[in-house]
Amino acid sequence: MSSVWPSALGSLDDSLALPFDTVGKLKAAQTVDIDAVVQQLHAAAESGVRLRALISAELPDASWQSRAELHAVIAEIQKLEEARRIEQLRSRLLALATELEGGKIVHRRAARVTELNQLREQAIKELLSQGAIEGTPPILPGPEPDQWVEWACGLQEPEDTESLEILRQRFPQLDDFVTNLEPDMWQPETPPQASVESAEDAEERRKALEQRRSRLLALATELERGSVVHHRVLRVNELNYLRDQAIKELRSQAKLPSGPKPLPGPEADQWIEWACGLREPQDAEALQTLRKAFSRLDDFIANLEPNMWKPAGLPPRTPPDGGRPADKPRQEPPAPATKGVAEYAVAAPPIPINVAGKSSGGRDKAQVQVARAESAVSALEPETVVVPSNGTPSRSDEEIQRMQAREREALARIKSAIPETVRTFDHRIPRSASGKGNRAVAPAIQKERVEPKASPEAPRATAAAAAVVVEPIKAAIPGEAIKKTVIVRAVPDDKPAVAAKAPQAVSATQTEASGTWAEFVSDFKDGGVGALLQDRWRLPVVGVALLVLVLLVLGTVYWVHRSHAGNNAVKAAETSVVTPSNAASTAQPAISTDSAATTAAGKTQADKPKTKDQPKDQSATGKPPEPAPSQAVTQAPALDASLRLPAPVPKAAPPVANKEIAKEEPPAPNGAMGVAGSVPGGLPGGAPSSVINVVKDLSAAEPKPGTQKVTVSSGVAQGLLVHRVAPQYPAQAKQARLQGTVVLQAVIGKDGNVTSVKALKGNPVLTQAAIDAVKQWRYRPYALNGEPVEADTQISVTFTPQQ
Amino acid sequence: MIPLWPSTIASLDDSLNQLSESLEKLKAAKPVNITEVTDQLKTAVESARNLRALVSAEMPEATWQDRAELDVLIAEIQKRIEARHIEGLRARLTALAAELERGTIVHRRAVRVTQLNQMRDAAVKELRSQAAAPGKPQALPGPDPDEWLDWACGLQEPDDTESLQTLRKEFVRLDDFVANLEPNMWVVKKEILV
Numbered sequence: 001m002s003s004v005w006p007s008a009l010g011s012l013d014d015s016l017a018l019p020f021d022t023v024g025k026l027k028a029a030q031t032v033d034i035d036a037v038v039q040q041l042h043a044a045a046e047s048g049v050r051l052r053a054l055i056s057a058e059l060p061d062a063s064w065q066s067r068a069e070l071h072a073v074i075a076e077i078q079k080l081e082e083a084r085r086i087e088q089l090r091s092r093l094l095a096l097a098t099e100l101e102g103g104k105i106v107h108r109r110a111a112r113v114t115e116l117n118q119l120r121e122q123a124i125k126e127l128l129s130q131g132a133i134e135g136t137p138p139i140l141p142g143p144e145p146d147q148w149v150e151w152a153c154g155l156q157e158p159e160d161t162e163s164l165e166i167l168r169q170r171f172p173q174l175d176d177f178v179t180n181l182e183p184d185m186w187q188p189e190t191p192p193q194a195s196v197e198s199a200e201d202a203e204e205r206r207k208a209l210e211q212r213r214s215r216l217l218a219l220a221t222e223l224e225r226g227s228v229v230h231h232r233v234l235r236v237n238e239l240n241y242l243r244d245q246a247i248k249e250l251r252s253q254a255k256l257p258s259g260p261k262p263l264p265g266p267e268a269d270q271w272i273e274w275a276c277g278l279r280e281p282q283d284a285e286a287l288q289t290l291r292k293a294f295s296r297l298d299d300f301i302a303n304l305e306p307n308m309w310k311p312a313g314l315p316p317r318t319p320p321d322g323g324r325p326a327d328k329p330r331q332e333p334p335a336p337a338t339k340g341v342a343e344y345a346v347a348a349p350p351i352p353i354n355v356a357g358k359s360s361g362g363r364d365k366a367q368v369q370v371a372r373a374e375s376a377v378s379a380l381e382p383e384t385v386v387v388p389s390n391g392t393p394s395r396s397d398e399e400i401q402r403m404q405a406r407e408r409e410a411l412a413r414i415k416s417a418i419p420e421t422v423r424t425f426d427h428r429i430p431r432s433a434s435g436k437g438n439r440a441v442a443p444a445i446q447k448e449r450v451e452p453k454a455s456p457e458a459p460r461a462t463a464a465a466a467a468v469v470v471e472p473i474k475a476a477i478p479g480e481a482i483k484k485t486v487i488v489r490a491v492p493d494d495k496p497a498v499a500a501k502a503p504q505a506v507s508a509t510q511t512e513a514s515g516t517w518a519e520f521v522s523d524f525k526d527g528g529v530g531a532l533l534q535d536r537w538r539l540p541v542v543g544v545a546l547l548v549l550v551l552l553v554l555g556t557v558y559w560v561h562r563s564h565a566g567n568n569a570v571k572a573a574e575t576s577v578v579t580p581s582n583a584a585s586t587a588q589p590a591i592s593t594d595s596a597a598t599t600a601a602g603k604t605q606a607d608k609p610k611t612k613d614q615p616k617d618q619s620a621t622g623k624p625p626e627p628a629p630s631q632a633v634t635q636a637p638a639l640d641a642s643l644r645l646p647a648p649v650p651k652a653a654p655p656v657a658n659k660e661i662a663k664e665e666p667p668a669p670n671g672a673m674g675v676a677g678s679v680p681g682g683l684p685g686g687a688p689s690s691v692i693n694v695v696k697d698l699s700a701a702e703p704k705p706g707t708q709k710v711t712v713s714s715g716v717a718q719g720l721l722v723h724r725v726a727p728q729y730p731a732q733a734k735q736a737r738l739q740g741t742v743v744l745q746a747v748i749g750k751d752g753n754v755t756s757v758k759a760l761k762g763n764p765v766l767t768q769a770a771i772d773a774v775k776q777w778r779y780r781p782y783a784l785n786g787e788p789v790e791a792d793t794q795i796s797v798t799f800t801p802q803q
Numbered sequence: 804m805i806p807l808w809p810s811t812i813a814s815l816d817d818s819l820n821q822l823s824e825s826l827e828k829l830k831a832a833k834p835v836n837i838t839e840v841t842d843q844l845k846t847a848v849e850s851a852r853n854l855r856a857l858v859s860a861e862m863p864e865a866t867w868q869d870r871a872e873l874d875v876l877i878a879e880i881q882k883r884i885e886a887r888h889i890e891g892l893r894a895r896l897t898a899l900a901a902e903l904e905r906g907t908i909v910h911r912r913a914v915r916v917t918q919l920n921q922m923r924d925a926a927v928k929e930l931r932s933q934a935a936a937p938g939k940p941q942a943l944p945g946p947d948p949d950e951w952l953d954w955a956c957g958l959q960e961p962d963d964t965e966s967l968q969t970l971r972k973e974f975v976r977l978d979d980f981v982a983n984l985e986p987n988m989w990v991v992k993k994e995i996l997v
Contacts, residue, residue, distance in 0.1 A: 012832055019826050019844075026847040027819050028870040029854040038841050041829070048832040055832075067831040 005074050008051045015044030086136050093131035095145040096174075097124045102189030103149065105181070116185065119177040126173035138170035149186050152178035209259035216260050218268035219297075220250040225312030226272070228304070239308065242300040249296035261293035272309050275301040709747070709790040712782055717748065717793035720779040727773035727797055733765045741798040742770040750788040752779040760794065770797035808877065811857055815850030822847055889939050896934035898948040900927045903980075906952070907990045919988065922980040929976035941973040952989055955981040 018040040022032045051070075055062050058077040064070045101124055105116045130137050141163040142151045155164050155178075167175040224247055228239040253260040264286040265274045278287050278301075290298040712720075732738075742762030749755040757774050759767040774795055781788035825840040858865050858873070861880035867873045904927055908919045933940050944966045945954045958967050958981075970978040 012830065016826055016830050019822070019829075022844070023819055023823050023826065023847070024869070026815065026822075026844075026851045028867065028873045029815060029851040029858070030868075031851070031855075032848060034844060034848055037844055041837055041840055041844070044826075044829040045835065045837050048829055048834065051832040052834075064831065065833075067827070070831050 004054060005078065008047065008054055009074070012044060012047035012051055015040050015047050019044065082136075089137045089139060090131040092140055092145065093127045093137060096140065096148050097127035097131070099145040099148065099188065100124050100127070100177075104187040104189075105185055106187055107185050116177070116180060119173070119180055123171075123174040123177040126171060130171070139166075140171065141166050146188065149178065149181070149188065150183060153181055153183040153186070212260045212262055213254040215263055215268065216250045216254040219263065219271050220247045220254070222268040222271065222311070223247050223250070223300075227310045227312075229308050229310050239300070239303055242296070242303055246294070246297040246300040249294060253294070262289075263294065264289050269311065272301070272304070272311070273306055276304055276306040276309070709792055710782065710784060711792045712748075714794050714796065716782070717746075717779065717791065717795065720748070720752075720782060720791075721777060722752070722780055723776075723778035725773045725776040727769045727799070729799060730765055730769050733763070733769075733799060736765075738763060738765055739798075739800050740766060741796050742766050744770060744774055744795045744797065746774055746793055746795050748779045748782060748791040748793060750781050750790055752781045754779070755790070757795075762797075763799075766797075766799050769799075770795075773797065808857055808881070811850060811853045812877070815847060815854055818843055818847035818850050892940045892942055893934040895943050895948065896930045896940060899943060899951055899977075900930035900934070902948040902951065902991075903927050903930070905991065908984070908988055909990050910988055919980070919983055922976070922983055926974075926977040926980040929974060933974070941969075943974065944969050949991075952981065952984070953986065956984060956986040956989070 019037050022034075022037045025032050055070075055073055055077065058080065059073065062073045062076075064073050100120055103120075105113050105120065107113045107116065140148075142148050152167070152174075155167075157164060164175070167178070223243050228236050228243065230236045230239065263271075265271050275290070275297075278290075280287060287298070290301070730738075740763045743760040744762075745758050745760050746754050747756045754775050754777050757771045759771060762770065774797065779791075782791035783789070822840065822843040825835050825843060828835045829840075854873075858867075858876055858880065861883065862876065865876050865880075867876050903923050906923075908916050908923065910916045910919065930943075943951075945951050955970070955977075958970075960967060967978070970981070
């Protein structure tokens with residue numbers, strides 16, 4: 001019972017004692033001290049007031065009429081107080097349990113720590129169980145839980161016998177623990193910052209949160225008002241998607257009841273510029289904060305270059321390369337009716353890929369890889385225009401076509417010339433070239449690895465799969481901005497994997513027997529062709545010449561054979577329609593753009609998300625726009641042997657605009673033996689930078705607007721697919737566990753229907769089922785200059801029994 | 804019983820009851836008007852003082868400690884007062900009988916005087932017997948004995964019906980005497996001062 005009640009009641013009763021005694025005396029007509037009685041009456045009245053206040057504090061609605069009812073009310077209050085007291089006792093036990101749990105035991109001996117931890121666990125269990133018992137838990141002596149351990153460790157007999165006795169009797173496990181514990185062994189949990197804050201602190205905190213919110217909302221508005229500028233619609237779409245995500249993130253953070261996390265950096269109008277300038281390791285802290293607290297915003301900024309951002313109210317920043325502001329690029333801009341490859345290929349004025357833009361380099365290694373991959377992708381995409389940044393004058397269509405034809409021929413010869421036995425090119429090719437004209441061309445392009453898969457049909461099928469990394473060395477071509485180009489391609493098993501390498505490289509390999517490549521090059525530099533006729537080099541040179549001749553012949557035969565087969569489209573990337581289940585053949589197949597050849601080559605593209613029914617209008621899907629590498633590859637028939645699919649693009653970091661590829665494009669010097677940067681051994685007058693020119697060649701090969709039938713890549717076709725019907729897995733094939741891919745050549749009509757389908761390859765048992773399914777597919781009409789045209793494409797349908 | 808006693812005691816008890824109610828409210832921590840309570844206390848104190856004065860008047864040396872002892876004391880006083888009252892009644896009857904014996908009846912006719920004397924003697928006897936009877940005698944209405952015959956001969960109906968009625972019921976002989984006696988027939992023999 002709380003002491004306040006007896007004292008209050010006692011005070012009242014004491015005050016009333018004399019009046020009641022006076023009444024008795026008066027009743028007997030005795031004499032009384034009336035003044036004393038009146039004084040007591042006043043005191044009694046005050047006591048009554050205090051008592052009523054106490055009762056009102058506990059039970060504001062309580063009412064009573066008599067002393068007996070008053071006692072009942074007080075009893076009720078005392079019950080409540082008792083319940084509270086019990087709860088406090090429980091809380092105290094639980095708080096001490098928590099305190100014990102949060103603390104740390106330190107000792108020089110691990111065994112002792114373990115032992116003490118066990119004792120602590122026992123003590124915690126005891127406290128918890130005591131706190132959970134019904135009725136009044138035992139009273140824990142000592143101070144508050146945060147000082148309890150220290151107090152308990154300081155108890156000593158005989159001074160503290162009473163407390164120790166209570167501990168032993170009521171909390172034996174706890175007593176055991178503190179008996180074994182020395183004060184310096186205990187490290188209490190660091191107390192949290194004082195939760196009680198003054199009103200001023202609370203106000204300041206509220207203001208700070210409000211400022212954070214305002215800042216986030218201001219930045220969201222800034223992001224919303226500005227626009228992304230890039231010469232590629234796809235890229236703009238990607239960035240816009242990322243921007244939308246960042247805006248959503250900022251707004252959702254601003255709405256958090258607990259307050260948003262602090263956003264590093266300056267005010268909203270300068271924020272993007274600041275964020276784009278962040279680099280590691282200098283700004284690691286800010287970047288880390290961004291990544292952790294604002295992952296979407298970080299994604300956006302990581303992909304954004306300063307010159308891609310046009311703040312609201314400001315004129316668009318002119319990219320150094322004359323980049324086109326692509327504000328609101330969700331819709332494909334109309335293709336200008338201009339001439340030239342570049343102008344034809346994109347639905348916007350041609351813009352050379354920016355190379356002078358601020359690089360995100362150094363910020364994230366993965367981002368560089370993404371940039372590389374993007375460079376490959378952008379080089380292959382139909383809407384890509386790759387023009388040397390120095391403004392090389394565009395050629396006429398005929399001229400370009402001629403050059404491309406020559407290139408194609410040369411490439412084919414090279415492909416055919418590579419013998420099966422050539423597995424790797426010499427890594428000892430000097431990376432630093434002198435840069436003396438064409439002599440530097442061969443070492444400029446290094447073949448990192450060529451591992452053609454041996455095939456019984458060699459040399460035609462030199463390899464089942466290959467990965468070619470072409471890395472022109474910037475230093476090898478003075479004055480060029482070529483940094484790196486990574487082109488990865490996988491080819492089907494039945495296609496030869498040919499590296500786009502110069503015959504010189506092959507020769508270099510062959511001359512390795514009699515001398516090193518460096519010596520050979522040195523001799524060639526010093527003595528020219530004559531030096532190669534020395535005894536030392538005569539045999540290898542003649543051998544190489546013969547080999548080249550043989551390869552040329554074989555290549556020609558292969559080219560003719562390939563042309564007859566009508567399979568001049570790219571095999572690198574295929575749209576695969578995979579039957580989902582052999583048991584339930586009616587299930588929806590999964591369509592992916594994964595290159596089967598890539599898979600066969602062991603180049604997994606796990607990081608690359610499979611594109612499924614990706615509509616052309618990326619904004620409608622709500623997913624970030626992704627490049628369609630297979631689409632690009634499809635439109636590069638001449639590169640089927642030399643190009644590879646781009647490296648997987650991590651979803652988390654969408655590819656940034658490739659500004660580096662333009663650096664690779666050298667000016668087109670006139671040279672009798674070809675141009676610097678071209679494929680070694682290229683024909684005179686060949687286009688500069690052979691790889692890039694091949695891309696341009698691909699673009700040139702595209703049908704122009706107004707053509708009634710265009711060839712689109714399987715990736716593009718897949719993006720247009722709006723209705724697909726799963727192929728029926730033939731029972732016969734299922735029974736025989738027959739699997740494989742059927743490649744179909746299909747024509748998508750102007751109305752989106754598949755007007756014709758023919759099988760290019762595949763098991764005949766599976767072919768018909770694939771054709772039957774594909775005929776029912778519906779596409780969105782492919783539009784060229786806003787006009788629907790017929791589109792020729794390839795469709796791969798894969799039957800896998802295990803799916 | 805003297806009327807002052809009950810009223811004084813009642814007044815004390817009433818004021819004490821009110822005071823007790825207020826004190827009970829205070830005991831229950833209920834709000835009370837302390838001024839009213841004080842007034843009630845003062846009234847009770849006054850009533851107690853009056854009561855003590857009464858007691859002291861009857862029994863100046865009386866002492867008591869509580870209400871019970873006071874009640875016993877008051878009962879004793881009341882007994883004393885009652886005894887005094889009965890003695891007074893008796894003395895009044897005896898004094899009137901003596902007054903009747905001392906007077907002389909005068910009338911022109913001797914028979915009438917004889918007749919009235921007989922009636923006087925019967926009334927004297929009745930008064931003496933009434934005064935000598937145990938217990939509380941009947942209260943004789945009218946003034947003191949020396950003025951009593953004049954007062955009684957002046958009674959007339961219907962104005963003095965109550966007194967006449969009491970006389971007829973309680974003192975029949977005395978009523979016969981005064982009914983036949985005319986005021987001029989009664990001559991009080993003057994005592995001769997020696």
